[in-house]
Amino acid sequence: MRFLNRTAGRLSRHRRGPLAGLAVLLLGLVMTGGLYAAFAPATASETKADQELIDQGRELFLVGCSSCHGLNGEGIRTARDGYNLGPSLVGVGAAAVDFQVGTGRMPMSNPGQQAPRKERLYNEEETKAMAAFVASLGPGPAIPSSEDYSIDGLSEDERQEAISRGGQIFLTNCTACHNFNGSGGAMPRGGYAPSLKGVDEKHIYEAMLTGPQSMDVFSNGNIPPDAKRDVIAYLKSLEDEPEYGGFGLGGLGPVSEGVFAWVVGIGSLVGFAIWIAAHSTRSKKDKVEA
Structure with a gap:
């Protein structure tokens, strides 16, 4: 007990010595280094x-x-x-x-x-x-990672929910330029909205993030990263979805359908009418000659 008291006393005296602070400072520097x-x-x-x-x-x-x-x-x-x-x-x-x-x-x-x-x-x-x-x-903006745009880690129910949310966002913000199924379309002053079919998921995310060419910038403040991921999930679901209506005419909507109706539909009717008229004329000539 006396030994411990004497030891504590010596340490106490050393702590109060003029070099004690310097020793503590050097010890701190050594540990930091x-x-x-x-x-x-x-x-x-x-x-x-x-x-x-x-x-x-x-x-x-x-x-x-x-x-x-x-x-x-x-x-x-x-x-x-x-x-x-x-x-x-x-x-x-x-x-x-x-x-x-x-x-x-x-x-x-x-x-x-x-x-x-x-x-x-x-x-x-x-x-x-x-x-x-x-x-x-x-x-x-930095290059996004696969975690930002991929839905591979989601369950099937979560995937369907993401596709549904992404479809609503896309139909609200993107169809005016890219068409309802991402087929693209013409823009003013010689520009155009390119087709989104077959485009890499990362590049779709980067396009929304940076707004290339005529496209608006959809920063994370406008469309959060999760919402961007949902939009990509919706677009990729369109690529896997079959065309139940048959030939989709490129998915360009009423423009291509109207052109097809005028050129093929009405054009065929006009051609058929001309053929009928020409055939009727030949029949009358044959009767007159007989």
């Missing part, structure tokens, strides 16, 4: 990898995109007032690049009103690098 050393290497490695990806994307951007969008993505304005050869990419985010490049719309062969979907020129790794570079220019 040890913790940083344990976690810092992984962070530094990730930062280096990200920078390498950005540098790779910049090299690709300078070769394939800078002639229209500028060396630093600032855009290029032509001599015509208000006309851009290529808009600024600052703040468009990685999702916009992944959509445009991933669907082959960019780079454009010829500047025009709207970029059509075509065979892509860059592979997945190159597209990811270019997206990383553009994302470094300013904050913008």
